[in-house]
Amino acid sequence: MTILVLFLTAILVVLLVGDIRRSLIIKPIFALFKKVLPPLSKTEREAMEAGDTWWDGDLFSGNPDWNKLHSIPKPALSADEQHFMDHQVQELLAMLDDHQIVQEQQDLPQEVWQYLGKEGFFSLIIPKSYGGREFSAIANSTIVSAIASRSLSAAVTVMVPNSLGPGELLMHYGTEEQKERWLPGLAKGDEVPCFALTGPEAGSDAGAIPDTGVVCKGTFNGEEVIGVRLNFAKRYITLAPVATVVGLAFKLTDPDGLIGDDKAPGITCALIPAEHPGIEIGRRHNPLGLAFMNGTVYGEDVFIPADWIIGGPEYAGRGWRMLVECLSAGRGISLPALSCASGHLASRMTGAYSYVRRQFGLPIGQFEGVQESMARIGGMTYSLEAVRKMTAGALDLGTSPSVVTAIAKYHMTEMGRQVVSDAMDIHAGRGIQLGPKNYLGQNYMGIPISITVEGANILTRNLMIFGQGATRCHPYVLREMAAAANENPDEGLKQFDTLLTKHVGFAATNLVSSLFMGLTGSRFNSAPVAGPTKSYYQQLTRMSRSLALCADFSMLVLGGDLKRKEMISARLGDVLSHLYMASAVLKHYEDDGRQQGDLPLVHYAMHWHLSEIGKAFSGLFQNFPNRMVAWVMKVCVFPLGNRFTMVDDAVQQQVAKTLQAPSVVRDRLTHLCFVGDAKDDPTGIMERAFVAMYQVRALEKKIKSAQRSGALASKLPIDELLCEAVTADVLTADEVAQLELAYALARDAIDVDEFDTARSLKGQSAKPNAA
Incomplete structure (x- = not known):
């Protein structure tokens, strides 16, 4: 003992x-x-x-406080933001013709460019004091989603100035002089920004960018000043072909210690007018056929004053930290918004198409194989909308949750890929023929773009989410x-x-x-x-x-x-x-x-x-x-x-039946999907056919019942069947007229575009279906 x-x-x-x-x-x-x-x-x-930790930290703690989750305010648009959605956004959507933009012009029409600038679409995040809209993150997300359901090319054009780029960097880090110089012009659309980060030899590994800046003395406006001499080559830069101001990331050295004690400060960001001597806006890329502007920017022996460093010379070497902290906009708002729009569009249109399209005498949505894919579309769209709102709401709370936004970027773009793929499977031939009637094709083509930008998804999943999450969110590590x-x-x-x-x-x-x-x-x-x-x-x-x-x-x-x-x-x-x-x-x-x-x-x-x-x-x-x-x-x-x-x-x-019936549930799930009123709008054509076919379901049941009883023949062409139905007193003449209208709308909805038989489709307009 x-x-x-x-x-x-x-x-x-x-x-x-x-x-x-x-x-x-x-x-x-x-x-x-x-x-x-x-x-x-x-x-x-x-x-x-x-960045910050947020709800991800609670989840990593092993004991999440669910009451805390419920107490987070529900994201909502302000009165000004809702007015903008109801008026400016709706007017913009009516102006867009995605087939014309992508297949014919490979650019937005000039009147659309002018409208975007005049109505402040490029200044959603810029403070009102500089002429901007000063909208919330949830408004930014909602606006981009609504536009993306109509045209990805237009959505990307709006998204980039309100995402990672000169505007956001200036607001967070710019000197007052820099803000006064640039933000009013950006707000009015007089200045078009791009941000040049990615280069031929450095994509995700931005720390390895070979683009250089050396602090030295040089001549600017006839005076000798301390500045930076730049040499760089950038590619994949959205809006570069039309940019008037270039945000630039480069690796800075200060061999003579002209701006500080650190002779190798590191990655630095600067803002440079596109017409500045030595800046060359290069040729345009073709991002999978979409029409948003994307291209190259070069600079050889370009001298800029040190004051053009974003934040001034004291921010030399702090560029990477600035970029990472501002990535929340791209990862947490813009790309999730594009993916969410794909879900809204796929859910509404695929549900409608599955009810309108018939095979073996039945709507294809009644086949269980189709229902399985439709359930995946509906369930994932609900999740996409939930994550979109919660993540944008977190940014509006003043947090910058780097792990959460990386989660949103990776998983929402992957879910967007899945729902569009399922929608294409169900639409089958209707989905693969490009033309004015195809509302899915460009979204399908654009999915890899979202997967790739703001850090390729492979990198985001394998290195960032847990790599940051394990240390940032863990209570002790x-x-x-x-x-x-x-x-x-x-x-x-x-x-x-x-x-x-x-x-x-x-x-x-x-x-x-x-x-x-x-x-x-x-x-x-x-x-x-x-x-x-x-x-x-x-x-x-x-x-x-x-x-x-x-x-x-x-x-x-x-x-x-x-x-x-x-x-x-x-x-x-x-x-x-x-x-x-x-x-x-x-x-x-x-x-x-x-x-x-x-x-x-x-x-x-x-x-x-x-x-x-x-x-x-x-x-x-x-x-x-x-x-x-x-x-x-x-x-x-x-x-x-x-x-x-x-x-x-x-x-x-x-879930599949929910997508195939007009209801408040379907409307709530797909509220960001644009449905046009114009006679030739493809989403409007499909929606009108869907509603008409749904309204005659009771009449179709009468015909089926009469066929089972022998009062009507089972296999007759539709025109003969309807005549027989009137003769046999199964339907009235008015009911037949209602069915004929619904069937005509359905034929128009399932039609695809045709073009003249020629070696080239370039410049051709679609022809009405011969049938």
């Missing part, structure tokens, strides 16, 4: 006496921690430290890294000691809780609501706890190698991403007042997100290098097996 008491006393002394604990236990762990820390380049560190980097070793050791103690307790809690939740099916987890969505909150809490557990195991076991184990880190990122998007779905359902009609869409979206979480975890356990640790994680997360599956067929059929 004495020996046991002495042994336990020794353990307690080691654990409880700070100096002894730090000397015997913490110091060796601290040394190991420093050793396994992944090496970070300057650009990686700046990217890691840029970033602070532990700061402790390890502390220049005072003793102080760093004390900080690390405190953090590690809390971290160990955090990890132990996660391990026990994950196992308990897995064994009990999360039934004892609290939820902020009762009813049909309660279990989703409980399961998300469980998966949040499991993510925290597996992230700790992965970082502990793999250390710096986790940075190179991209497939492992990508799967952990997928879990975090689907936790975020599923949260957005639940909040969207609550914000809309728990609409009963939306439940099939909610069930589809939640089952899909949970099944993707299960798939990501299973892939992690299957491929984790340390098999013993993989087994421990699997037992803790799925002690009874992975039970996350896709939603039942019955719910998928409900």
Whole structure:
């Protein structure tokens, strides 16, 4: 007993006496921690430290506060923003003819360019004090989405000046003189901006850009001034062919220390008039046939005053940090808006087409194979809208959540790719014939553009989401890294000691809780609501706890190698991403007042997100290098097996039926889809045919019933069948007239464009279908 008491006393002394604990236990762990820390380049560190954490931090904590989620204000347009949507945006949509823009002119009509500038479409984010609209992020997103449902080329043209570029950089970092010089012109459309970042030798690895700027003295306006001599070559630059002002990113050096003590400040941003000597606006690219302006910019031996550095000379070398912090607009607003528009368009038009188009005597939407694809379109569109609103709303709260916006960029563009692909499958031949009647073709062609820009999706998923999320969102890791980097070793050791103690307790809690939740099916987890969505909150809490557990195991076991184990880190990122998007779905359902009609869409979206979480975890356990640790994680997360599956067929059929019936649910799901009133507008043609065919469904049932009873023949041409129906008193003459009108509208809706038989289609107008 004495020996046991002495042994336990020794353990307690080691654990409880700070100096002894730090000397015997913490110091060796601290040394190991420093050793396994992944090496970070300057650009990686700046990217890691840029932006804020938000709801992603709660999800990474293992214990998300759902009441906090519900308390986030519902994003909404102001009166001015709604007026702009109802008037200027609607007028713009009526002006756009996407076939003419893309296939005939390869440019927006001049009157559209003028209207965009005159009505402030290029100044959505510029303050009113400089002549801009000063709209919110949710308004910016909504406007771009509405335009994208009509024309991707027009949407990209509006999107870029209101995204990463001179306007946003000036507002955040520009000197007052720079703001006064440029923002009024940008607001009125007198100045057209582009931002030149990507070059032939550096895309996603912006830290490796070869474009150079050397601080030196030179002549400007007849005087010798301190400035920068630039040499650069840029490509893929949107709006470059029409730009009047070029934002430029380059690698700056200051060999003579003319603007500071640092002789190699690093990546820097400057703003340069396009007509400045040495600037060459190069030739135009052709981005998959879309008509937005995109091209090259070059500069050789270009001298600019140091005052043209955005923010002035004191911001030299801070360009990468500036760019990363401002990427939220592109990743969190613009590209998600394009993807959301594709979902709205695909849902509304595919539902209509599936009801209008007949095969084997039935609307194709009644076939289960088509319904499966339609359910995916509807469920993903609901999720797209939920994530769009929640992410833009976060930006309006004054946050800059870098991980959340990366999640939105990657997953929303991928979901956009899926819904447009499904819509094309269902439209089949109707979808692949380009012409004025095709409302899907250009969206399909444009999907790879969204996938590629603002960081290619492969990079975003495999390096950014978890790479940033694991350190930024984890409650202790970033602070532990700061402790390890502390220049005072003793102080760093004390900080690390405190953090590690809390971290160990955090990890132990996660391990026990994950196992308990897995064994009990999360039934004892609290939820902020009762009813049909309660279990989703409980399961998300469980998966949040499991993510925290597996992230700790992965970082502990793999250390710096986790940075190179991209497939492992990508799967952990997928879990975090689907936790975020599923949260957005639940909040969207609550914000809309728990609409009963939306439940099939909610069930589809939640089952899909949970099944993707299960798939990501299973892939992690299957491929984790340390098999013993993989087994421990699997037992803790799925002690009874992975039970996350896709939603039942019955719910998928409900979603498909929702898209095939005029209703407030369908209108709410697709409210950003443009439907034209013009007689020749393709969306209007399809919508009118859909409504007409839906209104005669009772008359069609009369005919079917008469055919089954033998009162009418089963297989007759439609004209003869309708005549027989009148003769047999199955239908009245007025009812036949209503059917004839509906069938004529349906034939027009399913028609495709035809052109003269010629070697070239260039310059041809579409011909009416011979039938």
